[in-house]
Amino acid sequence: MALMTGEQYIESLRKLNTKVYMFGQKIDNWVDHPIIRPSINCLKMTYDLAQDPEHEDLMTATSNLTGAKVNRFSHLHQSTDDLKKKVKMQRLLGQKTASCFQRCVGMDAFNAMFSTTYEMDKTHGTSYHERFKKYLTYIQDKDIVVDGAMTDPKGDRGKAQGAQADPDLFVRIVSKNDEGIVVRGAKAHQTGSINSHEHLIMPTQAVSEDDKQYAVAFAVPSDAEGLFMIYGRQSCDTRKLEKDADVDLGNKRFGGQEALVVFDDVFVPWDRVFMCEEADFSGMLVERFAGYHRQSYGGCKVGVGDVIIGAAALAADYNGAAKASHVKDKLIEMTHLNETLYCCGIACSTEGYPTDAGNYQIDLLLANVCKQNITRFPYEIIRLAEDIAGGLMVTMPSQADFRSDLKVPTKSDMTVGQWANKFFVGVDGVPTENRMRVLRFIENVALGTAAVGYRTESMHGAGSPQAQRIMIARQGNIAAKKELAKAIAGIKD
């Protein structure tokens, strides 16, 4: 099957019977819901750009499974060049949407699952790898979106899976038979889950042999019986419900999405089960997925950062402050921070290596350094954008006020809109609305709906800062560094 167009993707979602709840209601037409649709538009962009000659070099690849042209989001990386192109593709999509475009989790899950199942089969004599190859061939052929889902609700962080008061706080196998398994539990913070055709589930952390029912990986359609989602709300989300909402949204067309995905005794046939109680490989799967996903942030957040830097520069232009030396210096600092993140994404890709299964893995240390920087630099970038923008980004009147024809009964006999436009004009020749638009964009990323993706997701997505520090400690090669110091200092043991 050929690559889907963006419109075909939208229509394919309408055919799903995905169960979605939001604000305590069941949402039947979630595809056109004004709060959800911007996130769908982001995924549509992953299809649109794959059809565009100006971008297909990044957006598509040749499948090693079939030889067909596939969307890079369903590709198994075959070289360090593929790893680098993944990062570049993510930067591109960040630029085009200024949002989380949600399709990376599937790509990262495919690559982690491919290599882990191969090694699991070698140890346990299982046949997960061939099953997974068939599954991925189906995904590539249909060109559909898969939510790679890892994070469980986790309950009491001080207790292991099986020690929780409620055993469902981690996804687990509740029964097995000749046909398959039945699973129960939930995945939290699931990026793009509602916009995905399928879910590919992995354990959230290493599992001990005593808790092996939690060592489970499988795929299900998003509208499987017993599976439903509860939409995660975002700061300022109900602005999207306002009449003629546009300027006040900051980014009308695009946005991110997270949801709680619940599995209330969902049946999974064996041909879609890729790990079943092999607790000794749960850690490998988690580590590899996390590594790929920490690489991803060196692309996607950089692309959003590009837009933020551009917006800050525009705000300076419109404010008449572009020539101030401190403004120029802040733009330099923002660029420096953003490109440092990109360096990390490219570095961990360039230092990648082939797995036993043949696909390429990123350098784990550098990927964790990448994500560790992501937990910090975007905050500084958006802080500097707020600095340049000025306080008006959070104090200006609404779009309705700027467009109001309501007369204010004072001497000047002007409308609310005329007053607002009179006093919020910037430099000559720039419409006040343009100034409002760029300030609202910065507001949206700093503390509106897009702050979910640019700020808190940068902190906690793909693992919170401490998770990277643990990996950096493991990979840091301190023993060898001690030997270096001894040699230079003339220390003989």
Next chain:
Amino acid sequence: MLVGFKFCGGCNPVYDRRAAYEKIRSDVCVRAAERGVEVSFEPVREGVRYDALLVICGCANRCASLTAYDPEAPRVYVYGEGGVSDAGLRLAALV
């Protein structure tokens, strides 16, 4: 004469690649027409022989993948606004 063109993925282009392509195509067609030669441009495809390949890259990294395309065809790269005119001249000389 047939020219295949290929863009890089465009993750951080330093100039307008589409505009550069349009200018090069226009320049080449005019120059070729002066010699009575007709030139067609198409997005490069696997398995097709070309008289030349035009590769429009967003930056000097020039990361566009070309391994799948006509290995015999001479390649003309452009990767910055300053190189557009020169690329047009070099491509015109090839066709």
